[in-house]
Amino acid sequence: MHRFCAPDLMNVNHLLALLDRSGYLIADDCDGTARMPDMITMAMTDIDLPRGGDFASEIARLETQFDIIRYMRRITQIFGFKTFLICSIPAVEVERLSATTVISNMPAELLNKYDSLSMLRFSTGVRRLRETTTPFQILLEDWEKEGGKPDAAADYFAMLRENGLLQANYFPVHDAEGGRGAVILMGPEAGLPMTAAMELQMIAIHVYNRLAEIGSVWKNTNTVLSEREIQCLNWTAAGKTSSEIAGILGLSEHTVNHYLNHVTKKLDAVNRTQAVVKAMKKGYIS
Template sequence: MRDPDNPSVRPGWSPEFLTEAALGSVQTEYEVLQLMRRCADHFGFSHFLVTRFPDAERPRLSARLLVSNWPAELVRQYDALEVFHRSRLVTEVAQTKQPVRGDARLLAPKDPGDAAAAAAAKLTEQHGLAASLAFLLHSTGAEPFIVLFSGRQAALDHDDTARLYFAAVQLFECLEQTFATGTVAREKLSGREIECLRWAAAGKSSDEIAIILGISPYTVSSYFKTATRKLGAVNRMQAIASAMRMKLI
């Protein structure tokens, strides 16, 4: 994942929350999410996401998100505009290995005549995504991903951009590792498993729970599977009933 030809990336640099011990203990997407929160805060950003590129069958952001701290309502409103697959973010990140910077219009279509462009820019501006910095990263299988940090702060200088890139690479490597290792089973229900059960009991679908919790639908399904096993249930509904009976949710 690291670029040995880029001298601005300093392998020896790492903020406190990205110590070898911290990274080595990561086992779930939720733990990656927490590290990304700290990373974003460290560099002065309020929002972040990691997403796959849109495709013909899944053009909306919610269908491609892996981890994010975007509010669920923001994701819903953004998806309703149907602009993700046409956004400058997607088109510009796909065309360069360099960091991509932009204001609220980065998440909107480039065509100023596009009716949804102004609405998308206004929406992201209202939610504090006034300035963004995006990186293109690839998995070990060569699949491209977008890592985006957004907020209201001034643009990072060259050195801090390089440091954030290196941090993003480390965090993405941790995230990719969770694809293979999955969630480690615990003797008791984890906090995330309880949250998934609680939202399911409230009538939310797996996709909706994924948006609410800022994780992927695959991870939501994984939490349901482990929770069902731990509760000795045979399906999701029985697991919810058992958790309610035990006053866990």
């Protein structure tokens, strides 16, 4: 531990003003001098600690789309967000965000409302994604102030507020073929430290690359399965009945049947068994 007396260098207050953001300088309670911890043994503050762990090796071990959904749910929570969406960047002529969505745990009613109002045409985030390759964030109140949107957009903004989605952070990515995409995290309004933003950008790059490797990005993006649909398929593959799945997921049997019937149609399958087989081949479930 190195000690610096105020008369030898400068007063403690000035040192604190210069260095207090780095976390390295602390004041000695007994004599007012400042002491500088050894850089090697200095503990990082919570705000600087890597939160995603050894993400590169963990992401490389993910085998299916559902594995990645579970991983992204955890990352979303760790960094203080509420929901995520990973998509390829929509072409100008595309009108529905769901058509380019790869995976998401965004509430289905929000995505459906977004598409029904053609909000993609008014998306500040998507417009900026077409113009930049660096991460950025957009506040709901700023987007709301922009003109040109239909009056009904107010209903969508109200739904976002009800779900606590007041801010969206965008992380541009691309695959090995050059196709551009984005990992979008949404949640309450909060400043994201630079260290966290840098880590999330690296996580986004690795996740999108892994999605491409297992074929989820290059498959037909019109076939987008919700998290619940994937869960129902997984339990069906495990031999569970609709009644048993309902008990496991805390849903009604009617709701489970609705999810399974819907996903069977999405996968162009004749029955649930074929839907499970197709889902396995496409990497939705293992």
